[in-house]
Amino acid sequence: MAQTQSGAAGMLSLPALLERNAAQFGDRQAYREKEFGIWQCWTWSEVKQEIDALALGLINLGVNEGDFIAIIGRNRPYLYWAMVAAQSVGAVPVPLYQDAVAEEMAYVLGHCGARFVIAGDQEQVDKVIEVQDQLSNLEQVIYLDPRGMRKYDHHTLHQYSHVQDQGRAARDEWTPDLEERKAKLTYDSTCVMLYTSGTTGKPKGVVLSNRNVIESARNSADFDNLTVGENILSYLPMAWVGDFIFSVGQAYWCGFCVNCPESADTMMTDLREIGPTYFFAPPRVFEGQLTSVMIRMEDAGALKRKMFHHFLEHAKKVGGKILDGKPVGMMDRLKYKLGDILVYGPLKDTLGYGRIRVGYTAGEAIGPEIFEFYRSLGINLKQLYGQTEATVFITVQPDGEVRADTVGVPAPGVEIKIDERREIHYRSPGTFVEYYNNPESTASTKDPEGWVATGDAGFFEEGSGHLRIIDRAKDVGQMADGAMFAPKYVENKLKFYPDILEAVLFGNGRDRCVAFINIDLTAVGNWAERNNIAYASYQELAGHPKVLQSIKEHVETVNASVAEDQMLSGCQVHRFVVLHKELDADDGEMTRTRKVRRVIVEDKYSDIINALYDGSSQISTRTEVTYEDGRKGSISATLDIIDAKVVPVRPQSVAAE
Amino acid sequence: MKDMEEGYITEDGRTIGGVVMEMKNITLRFGGVVAIKDISFDIREGEIRAIIGPNGAGKSSMLNVISGFYVPQEGEVWFRGAKRPPMRPYEVARQGIARTFQNIALFDGMSVLDNVMTGRLNYMKTNLMQQALWRGKAEAEETENREVVERIIDFLEIQAIRKTPVARLPYGLKKRVELARALAAEPKLLLLDEPMAGMNVEEKEDMSRFILDVNDEFGTTIALIEHDMGVVMDLSDRVVVMDYGKKIGDGTPDEVRNNQDVIDAYLGVSHD
Numbered sequence: 001m002a003q004t005q006s007g008a009a010g011m012l013s014l015p016a017l018l019e020r021n022a023a024q025f026g027d028r029q030a031y032r033e034k035e036f037g038i039w040q041c042w043t044w045s046e047v048k049q050e051i052d053a054l055a056l057g058l059i060n061l062g063v064n065e066g067d068f069i070a071i072i073g074r075n076r077p078y079l080y081w082a083m084v085a086a087q088s089v090g091a092v093p094v095p096l097y098q099d100a101v102a103e104e105m106a107y108v109l110g111h112c113g114a115r116f117v118i119a120g121d122q123e124q125v126d127k128v129i130e131v132q133d134q135l136s137n138l139e140q141v142i143y144l145d146p147r148g149m150r151k152y153d154h155h156t157l158h159q160y161s162h163v164q165d166q167g168r169a170a171r172d173e174w175t176p177d178l179e180e181r182k183a184k185l186t187y188d189s190t191c192v193m194l195y196t197s198g199t200t201g202k203p204k205g206v207v208l209s210n211r212n213v214i215e216s217a218r219n220s221a222d223f224d225n226l227t228v229g230e231n232i233l234s235y236l237p238m239a240w241v242g243d244f245i246f247s248v249g250q251a252y253w254c255g256f257c258v259n260c261p262e263s264a265d266t267m268m269t270d271l272r273e274i275g276p277t278y279f280f281a282p283p284r285v286f287e288g289q290l291t292s293v294m295i296r297m298e299d300a301g302a303l304k305r306k307m308f309h310h311f312l313e314h315a316k317k318v319g320g321k322i323l324d325g326k327p328v329g330m331m332d333r334l335k336y337k338l339g340d341i342l343v344y345g346p347l348k349d350t351l352g353y354g355r356i357r358v359g360y361t362a363g364e365a366i367g368p369e370i371f372e373f374y375r376s377l378g379i380n381l382k383q384l385y386g387q388t389e390a391t392v393f394i395t396v397q398p399d400g401e402v403r404a405d406t407v408g409v410p411a412p413g414v415e416i417k418i419d420e421r422r423e424i425h426y427r428s429p430g431t432f433v434e435y436y437n438n439p440e441s442t443a444s445t446k447d448p449e450g451w452v453a454t455g456d457a458g459f460f461e462e463g464s465g466h467l468r469i470i471d472r473a474k475d476v477g478q479m480a481d482g483a484m485f486a487p488k489y490v491e492n493k494l495k496f497y498p499d500i501l502e503a504v505l506f507g508n509g510r511d512r513c514v515a516f517i518n519i520d521l522t523a524v525g526n527w528a529e530r531n532n533i534a535y536a537s538y539q540e541l542a543g544h545p546k547v548l549q550s551i552k553e554h555v556e557t558v559n560a561s562v563a564e565d566q567m568l569s570g571c572q573v574h575r576f577v578v579l580h581k582e583l584d585a586d587d588g589e590m591t592r593t594r595k596v597r598r599v600i601v602e603d604k605y606s607d608i609i610n611a612l613y614d615g616s617s618q619i620s621t622r623t624e625v626t627y628e629d630g631r632k633g634s635i636s637a638t639l640d641i642i643d644a645k646v647v648p649v650r651p652q653s654v655a656a657e
Numbered sequence: 658m659k660d661m662e663e664g665y666i667t668e669d670g671r672t673i674g675g676v677v678m679e680m681k682n683i684t685l686r687f688g689g690v691v692a693i694k695d696i697s698f699d700i701r702e703g704e705i706r707a708i709i710g711p712n713g714a715g716k717s718s719m720l721n722v723i724s725g726f727y728v729p730q731e732g733e734v735w736f737r738g739a740k741r742p743p744m745r746p747y748e749v750a751r752q753g754i755a756r757t758f759q760n761i762a763l764f765d766g767m768s769v770l771d772n773v774m775t776g777r778l779n780y781m782k783t784n785l786m787q788q789a790l791w792r793g794k795a796e797a798e799e800t801e802n803r804e805v806v807e808r809i810i811d812f813l814e815i816q817a818i819r820k821t822p823v824a825r826l827p828y829g830l831k832k833r834v835e836l837a838r839a840l841a842a843e844p845k846l847l848l849l850d851e852p853m854a855g856m857n858v859e860e861k862e863d864m865s866r867f868i869l870d871v872n873d874e875f876g877t878t879i880a881l882i883e884h885d886m887g888v889v890m891d892l893s894d895r896v897v898v899m900d901y902g903k904k905i906g907d908g909t910p911d912e913v914r915n916n917q918d919v920i921d922a923y924l925g926v927s928h929d
Contacts, residue, residue, distance in 0.1 A: 038807075147870065148870050148873065266817045
């Protein structure tokens with residue numbers, strides 16, 4: 001019975017915060033998970049008991065201080081507890097992407113030398129077993145869901161609840177050890193290690209200390225006035241730094257409630273049932289929802305449809321201004337109120353955004369129209385810019401200063417400077433400790449004074465002081481004539497069309513730009529259905545002449561808008577091709593966070609790129625694909641290459657300045 | 658062929674118990690057509706037993722005899738140590754036998770949840786009046802049964818379609834819902850009539866996984882009919898092969914695979 005009631009000054013680790021929460025918010029709900037059709041709930045004091053039991057069980061299994069414990073699975077309270085239990089016993093939790101294929105997993109497990117793995121279910125255990133031979137350090141695997149696991153050899157395999165039971169049984173033996181280990185944790189002990197998704201090369205293990213996590217959580221929670229009363233839905237990969245900060249860092253700092261969906265497929269229903277007050281999603285979630293709303297409205301009755309569009313038009317006009325607290329006329333306000341009762345309110349309810357106080361989107365640029373749509377409904381959606389090495393926050397948008405084309409002002413405690421190559425550097429309490437076992441990379445990213453190079457190019461806007469991102473610094477190049485080449489800028493413009501899922505622009509060092517396009521199967525499939533266009537496969541739909549025609553129109557519109565930008569007018573798309581398959585993380589073409597790996601794509605599809613430049617009108621190609629279970633196959637296709645109209649620009653000598 | 662009275666242990670370490678159901682010299686006729694001719698075999702506790710054969714071999718008829726839907730003209734059906742008198746299907750259901758159908762037989766307008774709940778019929782004791790008022794006993798009973806159903810929904814991973822009307826579901830999912838309903842009855846013996854017919858490879862793999870998991874997790878004895886030979890050989894512990902209403906093979910998948918009569922029936926040899 002250790003009575004270590006720590007004061008505010010003593011909260012130097014997550015286990016210490018847990019202690020405080022159990023004492024201060026003991027009866028408040030800390031976690032909910034929908035299982036068996038019901039939201040199962042745990043209060044902070046129950047959570048503390050669960051975590052302590054697991055921690056004792058881990059000591060009992062032989063976990064030493066400094067060990068790495070990999071955690072793989074979908075968002076479940078038990079796995080979040082596992083992270084804090086690992087910290088409690090002085091080990092380092094390493095969450096992994098659950099959709100990673102076995103070899104990717106092998107690399108990370110091997111790199112950190114994990115002795116223990118805590119896996120969500122049979123699928124994850126199977127992947128670990130598959131690569132076990134390559135992992136000399138791996139000793140024990142703990143699994144959560146016992147389904148299908150009965151026949152496995154249990155010599156080094158343990159069920160989560162049994163580990164907890166053993167921990168409870170060994171309470172007398174190990175409690176002093178546990179308390180001792182907890183007491184040793186300092187502000188500078190490692191809190192978590194997160195692997196970067198790795199747009200280039202192998203993933204790197206980013207070591208974050210308690211200081212990084214707790215300071216970032218505190219600063220950001222203060223910034224948005226987050227309280228103990230918030231509810232969040234945790235559905236983004238646990239291996240991603242954002243989820244760690246929202247679902248663990250901020251949740252522990254504020255003591256708010258973390259809700260886990262029943263399964264990945266039920267996320268939208270669960271979102272609606274929970275109605276989070278604080279919400280985080282990458283742009284594609286917002287895009288997907290908007291697309292589905294628009295599709296469903298097409299099926300609604302004429303009156304409803306008319307009302308919907310009428311009030312949406314009004315919201316577009318004044319909604320954003322009302323949210324920003326800018327002056328709006330009396331009549332317009334009244335009409336907006338009416339719209340709120342008739343349209344916006346019910347719509348937000350359906351989407352699960354009825355109670356949102358603060359919403360964030362990050363990871364990729366969001367289309368201005370999508371962004372404005374949500375804001376006009378009165379949803380306080382904002383953008384932030386960050387990365388794993390910064391423990392998320394670099395810049396954020398303060399309430400009332402939200403715009404689609406900037407990423408806001410430096411987050412509290414963050415200093416930013418921009419070097420002569422326009423690369424953004426920052427220094428903050430969240431700045432990571434090091435890349436694990438990789439001093440060279442650490443040294444090349446973080447200088448001795450603590451400044452970290454982001455690898456992104458950007459500039460501060462005159463007047464507002466908001467940061468604008470141009471592109472990844474290493475992706476920004478020069479065209480043959482010396483004009484600036486910034487692929488992301490054009491790609492984002494293309495991706496803002498609902499029927500374009502992904503675009504990749506090429507042109508560095510060349511005389512003109514060409515592009516790959518991926519269609520969005522949901523949007524284009526729905527359009528095909530409406531227009532009675534039959535198709536048997538993704539490939540066939542992607543090659544349909546009418547689809548190509550409409551993509552061509554989009555490309556030409558984008559060209560016209562790119563031409564208006566003096567600096568980037570050289571990046572217009574001269575020719576493009578609609579790819580026969582979606583770029584996929586399983587094929588290594590994208591990261592697990594869905595960022596395109598440019599070099600790999602360029603290399604893999606070099607034949608298509610050549611065809612785009614040599615003027616041929618068609619290209620036959622064969623592409624290797626990896627199935628979800630790791631098997632490989634290939635698809636072949638003949639793709640049409642389309643010429644797009646470009647707006648002539650006056651040849652520029654060198655880019656401005 | 659394994660004749661041990663006490664059962665046997667499979668290659669993957671499962672213990673198969675004694676005989677639960679025994680068919681003794683079954684003959685089934687429809688007028689002048691002999692659908693099943695003098696067939697005997699048994700099903701043991703905890704095993705996955707397949708009945709295979711070419712089209713028109715009498716497999717579905719056999720399954721209907723087991724489920725009590727057809728009463729054979731000759732022969733006896735023994736279930737759990739007792740000879741079974743002719744029964745109505747609901748009486749068979751009460752004995753602990755549940756089935757799925759070749760042509761999905763779900764209530765189209767009802768949600769997945771409601772469909773699966775109907776599988777709990779035999780566990781509901783309150784009457785119509787009580788249920789309509791939904792007070793006291795009826796409410797407690799529904800909660801109790803709903804819990805069982807929710808566990809099955811979780812087990813078969815159909816949470817996302819819990820409230821979806823069955824008519825809106827694709828074929829593969831409907832099959833899974835049917836399995837869920839059969840499982841809701843907590844059967845001692847589960848009969849599956851072509852559980853994988855019309856499915857693509859991925860759906861077949863999923864379904865195979867679920868069948869194995871059901872067997873493993875609940876210890877349910879399963880008898881299934883299936884066309885896909887690969888699936889049958891991978892799934893089942895023992896296989897009965899039928900052709901033109903006669904039994905031409907019975908044994909482990911390996912034994913059956915090497916049986917000349919079976920090879921002939923599948924590869925086609927003129928019947929004279």
